[in-house]
Amino acid sequence: MSHWTEMKKDELDRQYSPSRWSHRMSADDVIKAHVKALKEGTDQARGLAQTLLNVPYGDGDGEKLDVYIPSTNSLDVHLVIYLHGGYWQFLSKEESGFMAVPLVDKGVVVVAVGYDIAPKGNMDLMVSQVRRSVVSVVQQYSHISGLYLCGHSAGAHLAAMVLSTDWSQYTITPQIKGAFLVSGIYDLLPILSTYVNEPLKMTEEVALRNSPSKLVPQLKLSSSGCHIIVAVAENDSPEFRKQSEEYYKTLEATGLHVTMEDVANTDHFSIIEQLVDGEYHLTKLLLKMMGKS
Template identity: 30%
Template sequence: MTDVDQDYSAQATVTEAEFDAVMARYRSASEAAIAGLDGHPDLAFDPLSDERLDVWGIAPGELRPVVIAVHGGYWRMLSRHDTAFMARTLADAGIATVVPDYTLSPAASLEEIVRQVRAAVAWVHRHGTEHGLDPDRIHVVGSSAGGHLTAMTAVGGWQHAAGLPENVVKGAMTISGLFDLRPLVDTFANAWLNLDTPRAEALSPLLAPPGTAPLHVAVAEHEAAGFHRQSTEFHAHWPAERSWTLVPGRNHFDVFLDLADPRSALGEALLRLVRP
């Protein structure tokens, strides 16, 4: 493995057994969290791809603030069914959760994946009131590849073309994300991303016009060096209100699960972001 591969190999920071156990926890914790929650599962949000999302934690007669939770998986694995483990914690705080799918790489280009996640934001803004969601209180959170995609909804420059207000995202939390994709051109990940340098530049939130929403950047303590470095750079780059958490004792994969615990540093930070 080359040095640059090592920098961006999240899976190399855990054993195979640890990785498999966390992947299983994503699904089991999500299933437990949504059991009995009011919601609207399996809604089509993007006619160009026919991808779907689930809405959880709504309440009759309310328009609740929204957290759109974007899954990771290096843009090539996992789904919305693995990503609802925070839904009950948020519902208990009066917050709804939206978990979208996106077409996985290499079946979709990274440009298309970004478009789909932005389309989920647009769907909540345009159709949220029909499903108990407040279109003026949209927040986005994501881990790993989902951290990159979250950042791509928070940066400026895309909203006008989508017919959305510039401040459509009211807050964003990235967890162990990637924000400058140029190094990935020379890594193992390009086997499925198929990026060249100009496309990597265009898809890098660190190189995009920053947005105006409050940003919380988090990174796990036991993390590959590239994720640490890029999280630090993205936090420093953001001109609007920003905050930071280094999550002790966590690795690239289990850190995301902390959002299910309202007493964890990440759980508390997300609640503060949505309900300051």
């Protein structure tokens, strides 16, 4: 496959249109089905767990969290922060509680983070928001025995940006034990020339400073104790797969604790939708990472 810099715009648009690579259904249908699956999973989670909805982590309207709390008296609480996808311009925390379904049963707290998607929010703001959300969660839940991150697609990008934070600029340094980066984008430069950037309006300078692939030295300083799992779908586009593979290799070469998971029989959407299921490969991996398998 040619390097993205050699691709014409229509090919680059195709490579960065995940819905066009699903083998299950048409591009439009796979997105509709995705939103429906996430919403149903979130509704299910809200029926199973105690919830604290719209908890502010900052002053902005969009700076809110939803917390899914298991019925446990244990002080040894594991907590997963979930950052939703949607290309920084769709979706919200309202359909981002689905992974709590199998986790609350195991005594795990799940926090779904809201952030200001484009065009209201820009890339610098979104990155700042998710970083502040993590600090706020750690301050509110001081008895966490293990803090974990999970992000899908644009959310995996934001999770990688959290791992690459210089925490000296914040009041605390979160100790993130594990991170699941699912079908993410780690180099934003190819995005600049695609339809995705129309509402984002990123310049090259903005894309560079918000590309996790360029921030690996900072990640090593901030998150050397974190076990990072880079997961990609078998039916992600070649360009999406390349993004994950290259980021994984860069992290591995730096000596970080990183694992690559190429998830068979999944596409860009089903790879995350299935986290609603306790028997799903990635759910089991997450529970194993927490010592809860």
